[in-house]
Amino acid sequence: xxxxFFLLIFSGEYVKAxxxxxxxxxxxxxxxxxxxxxxxxxxKDEKPHCVACYDNEFANRCEECGKTIGHxxxxxxxxxxxxxxxxxxxxxxxxxxxQSLADKAFGNWDGMMCCLECYEKHLARTxxxxxxxxxxxxxxxxxxxxxxxxxxFVCKVCNEHIGTKKFVRRTTIFTATTAxxxxxxxxxxxxxx
Numbered sequence: 001x002x003x004x005f006f007l008l009i010f011s012g013e014y015v016k017a018x019x020x021x022x023x024x025x026x027x028x029x030x031x032x033x034x035x036x037x038x039x040x041x042x043x044k045d046e047k048p049h050c051v052a053c054y055d056n057e058f059a060n061r062c063e064e065c066g067k068t069i070g071h072x073x074x075x076x077x078x079x080x081x082x083x084x085x086x087x088x089x090x091x092x093x094x095x096x097x098x099q100s101l102a103d104k105a106f107g108n109w110d111g112m113m114c115c116l117e118c119y120e121k122h123l124a125r126t127x128x129x130x131x132x133x134x135x136x137x138x139x140x141x142x143x144x145x146x147x148x149x150x151x152x153f154v155c156k157v158c159n160e161h162i163g164t165k166k167f168v169r170r171t172t173i174f175t176a177t178t179a180x181x182x183x184x185x186x187x188x189x190x191x192x193x
Contacts, residue, residue: 029053042071062087076102094118107136127152 027036030044031053042054049057051071059068060075064087069075074085078092089100095112105116109123116136124133129152134140139150141163153162 031057064088064091096122129154 027048028034029036029041029050030047031049034050034053036048036050040051041048042051043049044054044058055068055070059070060082061067062069062084063081064083067084069082069084076083076085076088078088083091085102089102092101092106092113093099094101094104094106094115096114096118099115101113101115106113107116107119108114109119114123119136120133124135125147126132127134127149128146129148132149134147134149140147141150141153142148143153150163151161154160155162155167
């Protein structure tokens with residue numbers, strides 16, 4: 001039976017699509033009613049659309065050129081805006097190596113678009129404790145112009161993770177307040193003996 005009209009289908013005069021059978025003139029675009037028999041089509045909400053109607057109805061517009069980003073084009077999204085891949089490549093490139101950012105991880109550091117490779121090579125901070133780069137998005141803690149991995153910001157006396165707790169800076173080391181208090185109490189006890 002034809003899915004659209006529930007009529008009997010004779011062999012040789014039907015179209016098989018979407019796991020259903022249709023009379024060849026009954027398998028049509030949901031929007032313009034053009035026959036899709038032998039044509040490419042795109043499903044949207046389980047309904048067939050011809051390529052032209054799909055692109056006109058559902059495709060996004062490129063922020064750079066204003067044209068439709070067709071079903072067969074890569075739709076790149078940046079800051080909520082849609083771009084053709086070629087338009088994105090023309091507009092956005094790494095501020096250091098000048099390569100396209102279209103297929104790379106990138107970010108905006110101090111107003112400059114930069115690929116991850118250049119960021120790690122030229123801009124990333126190094127953790128003073130472990131000596132490794134602090135990658136973008138990693139949890140970090142800063143103090144007096146330096147940055148540490150969160151896990152590396154620890155007490156030098158007891159190795160307790162300081163995180164956002166209070167600490168005491170003693171020359172070039174950081175100590176958790178509990179470790180400092182214990183050490184000061186021990187020092188005071190030794191001084192009275």
